[in-house]
Amino acid sequence: MKEGPNIARIATLIGDPGRANMLAALMSGKALTATELAGEAGVTKQTASAHLAKLKDGDLVVVEAQGRHRYFRLAGEEVAATLEALMGLAAAKGQLRTRTGPKDPELRHARVCYNHLAGEQGVRLYDGMLGHGYLRLGSNGLDLTQSGQELVGRLGIALDGNSRAPLCRECLDWSARRSHLAGRLGRAILQFTFEQGWAKRVEGTRIVRFTATGGAAFARAFKLT
């Protein structure tokens, strides 16, 4: 009965509180240095170094050396999606880390998930784009339809040409328990939202805060109800 992939190694990797905190911090999508991650995890640099070596060895993070800094980021969308799934389980049993302060509702409403928009707004975007036929679930996965491409072009959303990563991808949302849009398109839309000034990131958190007019403009652009 032991067919299938070896999940214990990966889960053990995520299971250490220090490493889990680091991964949670990296869910912001920013690349962080080893010392910054040490601060997040509440451990010394030596300990953090050991943890990061293990995460790297387990292919959960990738590292990019820049001068005397080493920047760490999540290894990809799949890692982010798995972390979201784990958060969903933890949230389901009431294991929220911070007691329901003002942060929690805001996190549920709109937040960054690795590099795209999550939370209620992310789910709303995903549903709306499917409902209007901008996205379609075809036999090759999630597709951007003809009308979807027109929308992207009309709004002037810049898709980077790095075509290795899939254009569209779904990611399961821990707060709404529904899918939202990831992939290159998901990233581009979040980027676009910031550039338009519709929303800003709250410094030091994963919260995305829409302005009143920005929220309306966002909904209008994607025809969300």
Next chain:
Amino acid sequence: MKEGPNIARIATLIGDPGRANMLAALMSGKALTATELAGEAGVTKQTASAHLAKLKDGDLVVVEAQGRHRYFRLAGEEVAATLEALMGLAAAKGQLRTRTGPKDPELRHARVCYNHLAGEQGVRLYDGMLGHGYLRLGSNGLDLTQSGQELVGRLGIALDGNSRAPLCRECLDWSARRSHLAGRLGRAILQFTFEQGWAKRVEGTRIVRFTATGGAAFARAFKLT
């Protein structure tokens, strides 16, 4: 930066090899007794008992006492979905447990995921039903449309009335890296497939083996290409 659910506890729970094996065994959807699970994990009854107590305390499994047996099963679709996500990560880095024997391709082709169909066939079903408009992603999640309800009725698929669980749900597939259909409908369709004699489970594994005529009949029934 420590907002959000506490994932470390859950991941630690899954991270022990013994518990991971138990959970993997429970992905077959069958309810297993404590001694059976001890055998799966390769530990003694005492150890298994301790593990199962922790899994139960962490709400990953539920237990049902029947006479002097205690049957364990996964706590729900979310748990299964999370395990699939972890398997996806593990598979991505080539961490397959069994060396690519004959089992592995069959597992990828069609298998049981908790209580519904997964693997290439599961993904194919999901995509086809969306493509033909039997399913739709609406604002309340995945919906069975009018024509979908007609299809279900015409085929004579029995949906149990236990309406607590959602009718349709997506579950991310570790082998195909795509979504497949879970929820009450997903369970009913798998059940129906077995009842029609289109496929059988390979004893002691999660493999679902379609007969030649059964595979064709399955594709015809749901208009899969």
Next chain:
DNA sequence: TCTATAGTTCGGCTATGATCGAACCATGTC
């Protein structure tokens, strides 16, 4: 070249948690 900072390596301490032997409770069978 000297200094400050980023990060790693090494060694030893410690604690958590997995493991099992043995005894114990509970349910069903004869």
Next chain:
DNA sequence: GACATGGTTCGATCATAGCCGAACTATAGA
């Protein structure tokens, strides 16, 4: 009631792995 089997509890053992102090390497800047 005696007995077998499923399962839990307790206690002791043992290994793994997290942790940090201290020493070390590497890059940047003056």
